[in-house]
Amino acid sequence: MSHSTPVSPPQDLASRSVRAIWHPCTQMQRAMAVPPLAIVRGEGAWLFDDTGRRYFDTSSSWWVNLFGHADARINAALKEQLDTLPHVMLAGCTHAPAVELAERLSALTGGVLGHCFFASDGASAVEIALKMSFHHWRNRGRSTKREFVCLRQGYHGETLGALAVTDVAVFRDAYDPLLMRSHQVMSPDARQALPGESAADVALRAAAELQALLEERHEHIAALILEPLVQGATGMAMHDPAYLRAARALCDQYEVTLIADEIAVGCGRTGSFFAFEQAALPGQPPIWPDLVCLSKGISGGYLPLSLVLSRDSIYEAFLDDDVARGFLHSHSYTGNALACRAALAVLDRFEHDGVLQRNRAQAALLTAALAPLHTDARIEHFRQIGMIWAFDVREPFAGFRFAERFHLAGRERELLIRPIGRTVYLMPPYLLDEGLCAWLAGRVLATLDDVLNQRPDDADRLPEPPTA
Incomplete structure (x- = not known):
């Protein structure tokens, strides 16, 4: 007599996902009661689940999707690149999509940020910017400059370096014993306005606290990192551009690198391609940070890509015959050709549409x-x-x-x-x-x-x- 193995009833995609995937930003015990949506298709601003129901993607799938799902023009660019060159390492090699993307992004800053270092995700870009800042000061003989300043309520990612300059307790607190110490200064969040204060007044009050810290510790501070105009993960805390102007002036005065984390707010989200562009007063020349971190929307919601744009003065601090004075950070998929081609299609949309x-x-x-x-x-x-x-x-x-x-x-x-x-x-x-x-x-x-x-x-x- 033969014995057949009992066949388990088929499980839906959401149940299989809860059993097999450790979902991000999720308490998995709760996911058993509130399973994830099983999405099978995207079209424009809409996502469709495995029952055929549609959902409007109000957050652009974690702030990455600029022109809709399955965009015809980005699709076409990726298909062409796929048949040409999907990837090659960027150490000792190069390729047209990466070169063109770096050139075009630099041009959007008027050439002020002349060099582009590629990575894969936002937190990686932040890690790169922090390391670049410290290392460039070290190469210039300023090795005491090894401290970082961040804003209260700020968020910059969940790797250990990025967490060290993040002030969102639910992400940071469990790992606090592992983190380097950073200085936290007042957020310019306009919701903190006292009676009679404007958003600009709040920004200047926050800038005064930053100035007091820099006066005391500037010989030891390598960089200030901030999210221009909107602190995203803490609840879309918005601030007046006056804070960016003040931060730029103070960083110049006290010789501190200014890092703009535009991962969430770049690529047009705040009304200008780079949020920091809004720091300039009408009729005045633009002002720029020293390093810009970009990710999320730059590839249109298609492929992981991040990058750091750098001023020439920072780049030049690493030029030397000594290999150890170079910036040896690397990722296997740095400058991935497919991701860069998607980003070029995104820039085409901004340029032509x-x-x-x-x-x-x-x-x-x-x-x-x-x-x-x-x-x-x-x-x-x-x-x-x-x-x-x-x-x-x-x-x-x-x-x-x-x-x-x-x-x-x-x-x-x-x-x-x-x-x-x-x-x-x-x-x-x-x-x-x-x-x-x-x-x-x-x-x-x-x-x-x-x-x-x-x-x-x-x-x-x-x-x-x-x-x-």
Whole structure:
């Protein structure tokens, strides 16, 4: 008599994922109760799950997707590159996509940031910038400059160097014993305004705290790192460009490298290609940081790519016959040809499609459609810059596990939306029109009503998982 092996019933993709994948930024015990969406297809601003339901990608899939999923022009560029050269190491070799991308990005800074170092993800770019800053001072005979300054509420990634200059407790605290010490100074977050203060006043008050630290420690400080205009992962904290102007002047005065982390805010998100461009006063020449970290949107949401743009003076500090004075950092996929080609297709869109001008029109439409939030007593600090919108639900209304409840309610209304704590934000692909703005605003407002009218069971009062 033969014995057949029992056949287990087939499991859906979400269940298999929970069993096999350790998902990022997720408490996996909670994922068993709230399984991930099983996405099988993307088209434009929409994602489709394995049941055929669609979801509007309100966060551009963690802020990376600029022109929609399966964009025809980026697809075509990648297909051509795939048949030509998918990858070659960038140590001792080079290729056209990497060279052209470095040249075009430098040109966007007027040649001020003349050299480009490639990596794979945002945290890697931050690590590179921190190492470059310290090492360039060391090569110049200033080896005492080995400390870093960051902003409170800032986020720069989750590798150990990046965490050392990050101030988001849920990411940092478990690893604090492993981290180098950094100086934290006041965030210019405009929500901290005292009665009668403007956003610019807050920025200058924060700059005064930075100046006091630099006066005391500048001989030991290598670099200041900041997110220009928007501190993303802490809840879309926005600040006045006056802080960038002050930071640039102070870093010049005290000989400190200024690192702009544009990983989330670059590529047009704040209304200019680089957020730091908005530091310049009207009619005045542009001012630039010393190092710029770029990732996320630069490849259009297609492939992992990051880079650091550097001033010539930093690059030149590494030129020497001594190999040890060179910058020997490396990644296997540095300057991947496919990723660089995707980035070139992204730059083509900016150059030929009037993206920044079109985004201004799109932003005005969605801001107008969200106007009811201005008078909603349940929310505070409605804010917008470029293609980023955010508002905070007041503490008495948010309740327990607000972000998770909002996310799940959003799914029911065709939204893929993940608040950060009690901050609801939108960073959609650059594909809005009047009808879509009205639809999106209506769904967000309806989801807000759904969630704030819920009464979570007391037994469900567990710590909220971090989301972004």
